[in-house]
Amino acid sequence: MMTETFRFESDLSKRLRAEGEARGEARGEARGEAKALLTVLAARGFEVSDSLRDKIQAIQDPAQLNSLVERAVTCTSPEALFS
Numbered sequence: 001m002m003t004e005t006f007r008f009e010s011d012l013s014k015r016l017r018a019e020g021e022a023r024g025e026a027r028g029e030a031r032g033e034a035k036a037l038l039t040v041l042a043a044r045g046f047e048v049s050d051s052l053r054d055k056i057q058a059i060q061d062p063a064q065l066n067s068l069v070e071r072a073v074t075c076t077s078p079e080a081l082f083s
Contacts, residue, residue: 037065
C-alpha cells in the first residue's frame with residue numbers, strides 16, 4: 001500500500017514564495033540585459049571603464065537596460081548612453 005505525503009502550505013507562504021521567485025527572475029533578467037549591453041559595447045570596440053561597468057550592473061530594471069542595449073547599437077561612446 002502506498003501512502004501519500006500531504007504538505008500543507010498556507011496562502012501566505014505561497015504568496016511569499018511567488019514574490020521571491022518573481023524578484024529572482026527579475027534580477028536574472030536584469031543581469032542578462034546588463035551582460036548584453038556590455039557585449040554590444042565590446043563588439044563595437046568600446047572600452048568600458050570600471051565605474052561605468054559598475055553603473056550598468058547596478059541597474060535593476062530590465063526595461064531600462066533593454067533600452068540602453070538598443071541605444072548602444074548607435075551610440076558614439078559608452079558614456080553617451082547616459083547623457
